[in-house]
Amino acid sequence: MTNTQPYISIRHLQKGYKIGGEAISIFDGLDLDIPNGDFVAIMGPSGSGKSTLLNMLAGIDRPDAGELRIGNSYLNQMGEGARASWRAHNMGIVFQFYNLLPMLNAAENVELPLLLKPLSAKDRRDRVRKVLDLVGLSGRERQYPSMMSGGQQQRVGIARAIVSDPGLLLCDEPTGDLDRKSADDVLQMLRFLNQELGKTIIMVTHDPEAAKYAKRVLHLDKGNFVEEKRAA
Amino acid sequence: MTFSKLARKNMWRKPLRTVLLIICVAVAFLIYGLTASFVAGSQGSSAASEDVLGVTSVAGQSQPLPIAYLGRITSQPDVETVGYMTRLRGFVETENNVVSVSATDPARLMAVTGPQLGLTPVLIEALGGARDRLLVGRALANANGWIVGQRITVTSFQIAKQDGIRNWRFEIAGIFEGESTSTDTYFAIAHYDYVNASRALAQDTVSAFILRPRAGVSPSELAVQIDALFANSATPTRTQSEKQFLEAFMRQYADVGMIVNLVTGAAFVTLLMIIINTMIFAVRERRFEIGVLKTLGVSRRRIMMLVLAETLLVFIVGGGVGLALTKLATVLAGPAIGLTLTPMIIAKASAIIFILGIATGALPAFNAMRTPIVSAFRTR
Numbered sequence: 001m002t003n004t005q006p007y008i009s010i011r012h013l014q015k016g017y018k019i020g021g022e023a024i025s026i027f028d029g030l031d032l033d034i035p036n037g038d039f040v041a042i043m044g045p046s047g048s049g050k051s052t053l054l055n056m057l058a059g060i061d062r063p064d065a066g067e068l069r070i071g072n073s074y075l076n077q078m079g080e081g082a083r084a085s086w087r088a089h090n091m092g093i094v095f096q097f098y099n100l101l102p103m104l105n106a107a108e109n110v111e112l113p114l115l116l117k118p119l120s121a122k123d124r125r126d127r128v129r130k131v132l133d134l135v136g137l138s139g140r141e142r143q144y145p146s147m148m149s150g151g152q153q154q155r156v157g158i159a160r161a162i163v164s165d166p167g168l169l170l171c172d173e174p175t176g177d178l179d180r181k182s183a184d185d186v187l188q189m190l191r192f193l194n195q196e197l198g199k200t201i202i203m204v205t206h207d208p209e210a211a212k213y214a215k216r217v218l219h220l221d222k223g224n225f226v227e228e229k230r231a232a
Numbered sequence: 233m234t235f236s237k238l239a240r241k242n243m244w245r246k247p248l249r250t251v252l253l254i255i256c257v258a259v260a261f262l263i264y265g266l267t268a269s270f271v272a273g274s275q276g277s278s279a280a281s282e283d284v285l286g287v288t289s290v291a292g293q294s295q296p297l298p299i300a301y302l303g304r305i306t307s308q309p310d311v312e313t314v315g316y317m318t319r320l321r322g323f324v325e326t327e328n329n330v331v332s333v334s335a336t337d338p339a340r341l342m343a344v345t346g347p348q349l350g351l352t353p354v355l356i357e358a359l360g361g362a363r364d365r366l367l368v369g370r371a372l373a374n375a376n377g378w379i380v381g382q383r384i385t386v387t388s389f390q391i392a393k394q395d396g397i398r399n400w401r402f403e404i405a406g407i408f409e410g411e412s413t414s415t416d417t418y419f420a421i422a423h424y425d426y427v428n429a430s431r432a433l434a435q436d437t438v439s440a441f442i443l444r445p446r447a448g449v450s451p452s453e454l455a456v457q458i459d460a461l462f463a464n465s466a467t468p469t470r471t472q473s474e475k476q477f478l479e480a481f482m483r484q485y486a487d488v489g490m491i492v493n494l495v496t497g498a499a500f501v502t503l504l505m506i507i508i509n510t511m512i513f514a515v516r517e518r519r520f521e522i523g524v525l526k527t528l529g530v531s532r533r534r535i536m537m538l539v540l541a542e543t544l545l546v547f548i549v550g551g552g553v554g555l556a557l558t559k560l561a562t563v564l565a566g567p568a569i570g571l572t573l574t575p576m577i578i579a580k581a582s583a584i585i586f587i588l589g590i591a592t593g594a595l596p597a598f599n600a601m602r603t604p605i606v607s608a609f610r611t612r
């Protein structure tokens with residue numbers, strides 16, 4: 001990878017849906033660059049396409065046209081299998097509703113992504129312990145999601161997202177379901193991951209307080225981005 | 233954690249549902265195992281001879297015939313040799329360990345059906361040593377773990393001694409192997425004289441004569457001749473080939489077997505539908521988790537395997553329990569009932585368990601594989 005290229009680049013991206021036979025366009029020629037190590041907050045009215053964009057960045061959904069490159073991978077050209085395996089190795093995802101598997105305890109939930117890697121059971125355990133420690137949950141390895149608070153569950157979700165040490169973190173409303181205090185804890189953690197561990201983070205949020213933790217804020221409006229001016 | 237542990241955990245998410253499914257499978261394979269064991273255990277007729285004729289009372293197998301008939305049967309020109317036997321049915325040690333002893337003239341038995349039973353001159357000589365000696369068939373000896381020289385007591389169901397006691401003591405003098413593995417060797421051979429001299433009732437009677445026609449004589453014509461001899465006597469006879477006799481006896485079972493096969497088949501189909509239906513439900517309930525796994529980068533193939541493994545697990549546990557219960561049933565029923573759980577049955581059942589497990593899981597697994605994940609970020 002050459003250093004002059006931005007880490008993520010989106011060119012002339014088009015995406016629409018058909019609802020009841022009527023085609024609606026969400027993006028029509030979107031362009032976006034995100035450098036390595038960035039922490040971007042994406043804001044915008046409900047239904048403006050924030051989740052759709054994250055889905056495409058995650059390789060879960062496909063653009064109708066245009067180019068979507070992350071690192072050296074052109075996601076718009078890859079098949080579903082290739083995108084799944086790419087996802088397993090290159091990104092972590094944090095969901096609004098944590099999306100933990102209820103029948104697995106915290107450690108097992110965090111271990112899941114590691115099952116896709118050629119690691120010994122011991123290596124997996126060590127890594128799980130390390131990230132649970134990092135998110136402040138050591139000692140709670142054996143707790144099930146149903147026994148945890150929302151803030152704790154989201155920290156398990158973050159631990160799961162970073163356990164395979166991906167360069168990119170996608171977060172869709174990670175604090176949307178949390179009280180102020182838990183939200184601040186989670187956001188502190190994201191900032192730490194960005195500043196200390198160099199992860200690139202793209203976070204969708206409604207919350208202007210949450211957006212303050214990001215390096216820059218993009219407002220999505222009518223299918224295009226407007227960058228927020230900030231006092232330096 | 234491994235993927236197979238994940239499948240196991242998934243399986244136990246709804247314990248009641250899973251347990252009911254396992255019971256379904258277990259019951260089906262118990263039925264299957266019992267049917268197959270029964271059929272396998274009643275396959276004696278193929279080894280039976282066309283050439284050996286048996287003469288019993290028309291009134292039924294358990295009605296005695298006078299031994300005095302021996303002379304008249306022997307004097308028939310078409311008869312080569314004749315033997316006779318009194319059947320002493322009883323049990324050894326526990327009442328469901330049923331044993332059948334044929335009290336006979338050893339030399340005559342040897343002449344009529346020696347090769348078929350695997351009787352050798354050495355065995356006949358060993359039996360001759362004392363009146364209470366006994367030759368035991370291989371199947372019976374193995375089932376009881378008996379060895380040569382051991383003393384056993386058969387408690388008869390009907391035949392009492394003159395002192396009123398129904399215990400008959402024998403010493404095992406040898407073990408006969410049968411001509412082939414399909415020969416029925418689940419019985420013992422004793423001296424007629426010993427049983428006849430001691431018994432309280434029905435002295436000088438036999439349960440059956442067995443005879444071998446001269447070469448070139450039609451067994452069925454000879455049978456008619458013999459029955460004609462006694463047609464007007466107090467106890468008329470019925471003469472059949474050993475094979476006819478066994479087949480008539482088996483046919484009752486064969487029809488039962490067919491009905492049981494139909495029932496098993498119906499049970500299987502019903503079971504399959506119940507399980508497919510339940511699994512489709514279970515997988516639909518898990519759309520959310522499958523979506524999560526897919527977002528984490530788990531491949532479609534892995535997801536499919538995960539769902540397949542789960543059904544397979546239900547079938548393997550259920551089928552295993554069913555076969556174990558079958559084994560238990562064959563042990564409890566005792567060998568005399570004739571339930572034989574052969575390695576072949578186990579192999580066939582295992583294959584069916586495996587195939588049904590895969591077949592049942594295929595549709596839900598395919599559905600799971602196709603579950604789209606675009607919705608992963610939107611809803612749960």
Ligand SMILES: Nc1ncnc2c1ncn2[C@@H]1O[C@H](COP(=O)(O)OP(=O)(O)O)[C@@H](O)[C@H]1O
Pocket residue numbers: 017018019026044045046047048049050051052053606610
């Ligand atoms: N699978 C889909 N089928 C049809 N329409 C969809 C689908 N996904 C999203 N949309 C539509 O696309 C628009 C953008 O949705 P979304 O990306 O979820 O917005 P946001 O996350 O910004 O609230 C909405 O109008 C939504 O109804």
Ligand SMILES: [Mg+2]
Pocket residue numbers: 050051
């Ligand atoms: Mg959204």
